[in-house]
Amino acid sequence: MQRIVVPGEKLTSTPVRIENTISDKNGTYTCIMGYFDEDRKSLIPLEGLWQPRSGDNVIGVIEEDKGTMYLINLKAPYKGLALAKFVDAELSAGDVVSATVKQLEKGGTVMLLKPTRLNGGKIMAVSPSRTPRIIGKGNSMLKQITEGTGTTIVIGLNGIIWLRGGKIDLATTAILKIVEEAHTTGLTERIKVLLSGNKV
Amino acid sequence: MQIRTVTGDYIRDLLASGAREDGRDMLDYRRITIKKGAVPNAEGSADVNFGNTRVLVGVKLGVGEPMPDKPNEGNLITSAELLPLASESFEAGPPSPEAIELGRVIDRGIRSSGMIDTKALFIEEGKVWDLFIDVYILNYDGNLFDAGTLAASTALSTARMPKLEGEEVIREGNLGKLKVNNIVTSCTFAKIAENIVLDPDGNEEAFMDARVTMANDEKVIRAMQKGLSGSFAPKELENLLDITFDKSKELRKHIESAKE
Amino acid sequence: MGGGEKPQLIINGKRLDGRASDELRPLKIEVGAVKNAVGSAYIEWGNNKILAAVYGPKEALPKHVQDPEKAIIKCRYQMSPFSSLEDHGRTGPNRRSTEISKVTKEVFQNVMLLEQFPGAEMDLYIDVLQADGGTRAAGITAAAVAFAASGIPMTDIPFAVSVGKVGDELILDMNKIEDNYSDADMPVAISPRTGDILLLQMDGNMTKEEVRRGLEMIKKAGETISKVQREALRAPYEKTLDKYKK
Numbered sequence: 100m101q102r103i104v105v106p107g108e109k110l111t112s113t114p115v116r117i118e119n120t121i122s123d124k125n126g127t128y129t130c131i132m133g134y135f136d137e138d139r140k141s142l143i144p145l146e147g148l149w150q151p152r153s154g155d156n157v158i159g160v161i162e163e164d165k166g167t168m169y170l171i172n173l174k175a176p177y178k179g180l181a182l183a184k185f186v187d188a189e190l191s192a193g194d195v196v197s198a199t200v201k202q203l204e205k206g207g208t209v210m211l212l213k214p215t216r217l218n219g220g221k222i223m224a225v226s227p228s229r230t231p232r233i234i235g236k237g238n239s240m241l242k243q244i245t246e247g248t249g250t251t252i253v254i255g256l257n258g259i260i261w262l263r264g265g266k267i268d269l270a271t272t273a274i275l276k277i278v279e280e281a282h283t284t285g286l287t288e289r290i291k292v293l294l295s296g297n298k299v
Numbered sequence: 300m301q302i303r304t305v306t307g308d309y310i311r312d313l314l315a316s317g318a319r320e321d322g323r324d325m326l327d328y329r330r331i332t333i334k335k336g337a338v339p340n341a342e343g344s345a346d347v348n349f350g351n352t353r354v355l356v357g358v359k360l361g362v363g364e365p366m367p368d369k370p371n372e373g374n375l376i377t378s379a380e381l382l383p384l385a386s387e388s389f390e391a392g393p394p395s396p397e398a399i400e401l402g403r404v405i406d407r408g409i410r411s412s413g414m415i416d417t418k419a420l421f422i423e424e425g426k427v428w429d430l431f432i433d434v435y436i437l438n439y440d441g442n443l444f445d446a447g448t449l450a451a452s453t454a455l456s457t458a459r460m461p462k463l464e465g466e467e468v469i470r471e472g473n474l475g476k477l478k479v480n481n482i483v484t485s486c487t488f489a490k491i492a493e494n495i496v497l498d499p500d501g502n503e504e505a506f507m508d509a510r511v512t513m514a515n516d517e518k519v520i521r522a523m524q525k526g527l528s529g530s531f532a533p534k535e536l537e538n539l540l541d542i543t544f545d546k547s548k549e550l551r552k553h554i555e556s557a558k559e
Numbered sequence: 560m561g562g563g564e565k566p567q568l569i570i571n572g573k574r575l576d577g578r579a580s581d582e583l584r585p586l587k588i589e590v591g592a593v594k595n596a597v598g599s600a601y602i603e604w605g606n607n608k609i610l611a612a613v614y615g616p617k618e619a620l621p622k623h624v625q626d627p628e629k630a631i632i633k634c635r636y637q638m639s640p641f642s643s644l645e646d647h648g649r650t651g652p653n654r655r656s657t658e659i660s661k662v663t664k665e666v667f668q669n670v671m672l673l674e675q676f677p678g679a680e681m682d683l684y685i686d687v688l689q690a691d692g693g694t695r696a697a698g699i700t701a702a703a704v705a706f707a708a709s710g711i712p713m714t715d716i717p718f719a720v721s722v723g724k725v726g727d728e729l730i731l732d733m734n735k736i737e738d739n740y741s742d743a744d745m746p747v748a749i750s751p752r753t754g755d756i757l758l759l760q761m762d763g764n765m766t767k768e769e770v771r772r773g774l775e776m777i778k779k780a781g782e783t784i785s786k787v788q789r790e791a792l793r794a795p796y797e798k799t800l801d802k803y804k805k
Contacts, residue, residue, distance in 0.1 A: 103793050103797070105707055105788075105792045105793065106707045106712070106714070106715060107714060107715030107716050107751065107752040108789075121714055128714070128715075130672060130712035130713055131712050131713075132707060132708070132792060144710070145796060146598070146707075146708060146709065147712075148710050148711060160303070175617075176615065176617060176676040178618055195306070206627055206677055206678050207618070207676065207679060219306070219312075220309065221306070221309045221320075222304050222305070223304055224304060226710060268322065280799050280803075282796055282800070283799055283800055283802075283803050284803070285803060289803075338642070338688055338689045339606075340606070340644045340689045340691075344641065355639075357642075358641070359640065359641045359647040360647075361646045361647050380650065382637075383682070383684050384596070384610060384684035385593070385595065386595050387595065387614050391635055393651075431640065431647040433639065433650075435639055435686075435688070437686075438593055438594050439595060440595075470645075471644065
C-alpha cells in the first residue's frame with residue numbers, strides 16, 4: 100500500500116530508520132511530503148531539497164570570479180565553489196556551468212570539480228525531488244525526450260536543467276509534465292504520446 | 300540571488316528568429332484574467348493576472364484635508380508595493396525607485412485621463428475625500444505597468460462611494476458607486492536589441508534595453524514613460540502609438556467582461 | 560479591548576454570525592498561490608484572506624546574521640492598507656506587525672529542521688490582503704502549509720487559532736467585532752503531533768480554569784484545522800492521480 104504523507108504524519112508505530120523522518124517512542128514520522136510504501140518502508144520525496152553527495156552532477160551559474168576561485172549559484176542552500184586552477188577555460192559571471200560535487204564542507208559550501216561552460220541554450224529550475232523521474236531508470240526517460248525533440252539536455256541533481264536546440268518548447272513541456280505527474284504511473288507512455296505529437 | 304533561466308543571447312536569438320519563449324507573437328498579450336471585488340473590505344478591488352504576473356489593487360476612501368493649492372479638490376493617492384512575497388528579487392524596506400516609478404506612472408494615467416473628478420471629492424471647506432489606490436504586486440513576471448493600470452481601472456470603476464454621516468464614514472450598506480468618467484489602460488513595450496515586444500515577461504524584462512509605457516483612453520494618449528538606458532527612434536514610437544490605440548480596445552473589453 | 564458602545568455578542572447561545580461558541584468559521588486553504596515562491600499557500604478563514612510564501616533556504620545575508628550551526632528564519636507579517644472595512648491603513652512595519660513577525664518566526668524555529676542548513680536563511684512572508692480578526696493565527700496556519708509545500712524538512716505542521724471570552728463564555732475563533740469587544744483573547748499555536756504549545760499570547764482576563772478549557776477547545780478545533788491543512792497539501796497530487804485512474 101502506498102499513500103501520500105505530509106510532515107508530522109506517522110509512518111510506523113515502531114522506530115524505523117528512514118531518511119527524512121524523525122522517531123520517538125511512539126513511532127516514526129515523516130518530515131517531508133512524500134509517497135510512503137508501507138510494505139517496503141520506503142519514503143519517496145514528493146517535495147524536497149537537494150542534499151549534496153560527492154559525485155553528484157549539478158548545474159549552476161557563475162556568480163563571481165574571485166581570481167583564485169569561482170563562486171557558483173546552485174539555487175540551493177549551499178554555495179558552490181570551484182578552484183580556478185582546475186578550470187580550463189576562463190569563466191565569467193553569468194556563465195552557465197555543469198560541474199561535479201567533490202564534497203560538502205562545514206558551513207554549507209559545496210566544493211565543485213571540473214566546471215564546464217554550457218554555451219547558449221536556456222535553463223529551467225524544477226524541484227530537485229523530480230530529477231530522478233526526469234532522468235528515468237537507466238536514463239530511459241531522458242533518452243526518450245532527447246530523441247523525441249532533438250534537444251540537448253543536461254540535468255543537474257540540484258534541480259537545474261539546461262536545454263539547447265531542437266524542439267526546445269516540446270522538451271520543456273515534457274519536463275513540466277513529468278514534474279507535475281512524477282508520482283503517477285504510466286507516465287513513460289504518456290510522455291511518449293506527447294512527444295509523438297498526439298494530445299494526451 | 301535569483302537565477303535567471305535564460306541568457307540574454309538566448310532571448311535575443313529567439314526574437315531575431317521571430318519567436319518568443321512562450322510562443323506568443325511580438326504584439327500579443329499573455330492570458331489576462333480579472334477578478335473584480337476580490338477584497339470586499341476595500342471600497343473597490345481587482346485581482347489581475349497577466350500570465351504569471353499577479354497584481355491586486357485595493358481602493359479606499361477616507362476623509363482628509365485638501366492640498367493648500369487645491370482647496371476645492373479631493374486627493375488621489377496612488378502607491379505601488381513590490382511585496383517581497385512576489386519575487387526573490389524584491390526586498391523588504393522602504394519603496395525602491397522601481398516601486399515609486401510604477402506607482403507614479405499608474406497615477407499619471409488615471410489622473411490625466413480625468414477618470415476621477417477630484418472636484419467631486421470635495422466635502423466642505425477644509426474637508427475632502429482622500430482616494431487611495433494601492434497597487435499590490437503578488438507575483439512578478441514582468442509588465443507590472445499594464446497589469447497595475449488595468450487592475451486600478453477595474454477597481455475604480457467598480458468601487459462603492461462611502462458616505463459621511465456626521466463624523467462617521469459609512470462604508471457598508473446602501474451606497475452609490477464612485478463616479479468614474481473614463482477608462483484608462485496602458486500598453487508597455489520592451490525593446491530588446493532591434494526587436495520590440497508588447498507585454499514583456501520577466502525573462503524579457505531582464506534583458507530589455509529600453510521600455511516604453513503608453514496610457515490612453517478611447518480618444519487620446521494620457522501618459523507616457525520611457526525607461527532604461529536604451530532608446531527608441533521617433534518612427535518606432537509613432538508606430539507604437541498606433542498599436543497602443545488598437546490594443547487598448549482589447550484591454551477595455553477585459554474590464555467590461557470582468558467577473559466577481 | 561475595543562471602545563465605543565459594546566454590542567451584545569451572544570444572543571440565545573448564538574454568536575452574531577450564527578456560530579456556536581466552539582464553532583470555527585469556514586476555512587479554505589490552497590497550495591501554490593504564489594508561483595515564484597518555493598512554497599506558498601492562500602488561506603480564506605472567515606473573511607480573512609491571506610497569502611503566505613516561503614523562499615530559500617539560501618545563503619543568509621548580510622553575513623553577520625549567519626549562524627554557522629543552523630539556518631535562520633526571517634519572517635515578515637504585514638497587513639495591506641486596504642485590508643479592513645475602516646480607514647486606509649498605514650503601510651510598512653509597525654510595532655504590532657513586528658511583534659507578530661517575531662512570535663510567528665519562533666513557531667517555525669521549533670518545527671523546521673534548521674540544523675540541516677548551516678549558514679542559510681529561510682524567508683517567510685505573510686501578507687494579509689483582507690482582515691477580519693485572527694489574522695496572526697490564520698497567517699501561521701497558512702505559513703505551516705507553505706513550509707510543508709516547500710519541501711524544507713519539518714517535524715510537524717503546526718496550526719493556530721484563538722479562543723476569546725465574552726462575559727463568562729469562551730468562544731472559539733473570534734472575528735473582528737468579537738475581538739474588538741471581548742473580555743479576553745488567547746491566540747495559540749500547537750504542534751498536533753506532540754500537543755506542544757508553540758505560540759501563546761493572551762490579553763484581557765481569564766481564570767486558570769478558563770485557560771485550561773480554552774486550550775482544550777483549541778486542541779479540539781485543531782483536528783479540523785489540521786485536516787484542512789493536510790488535504791490542501793495532498794490535493795494537487797490527488798488531482799493528478801485521479802486524472803489517470805482507470
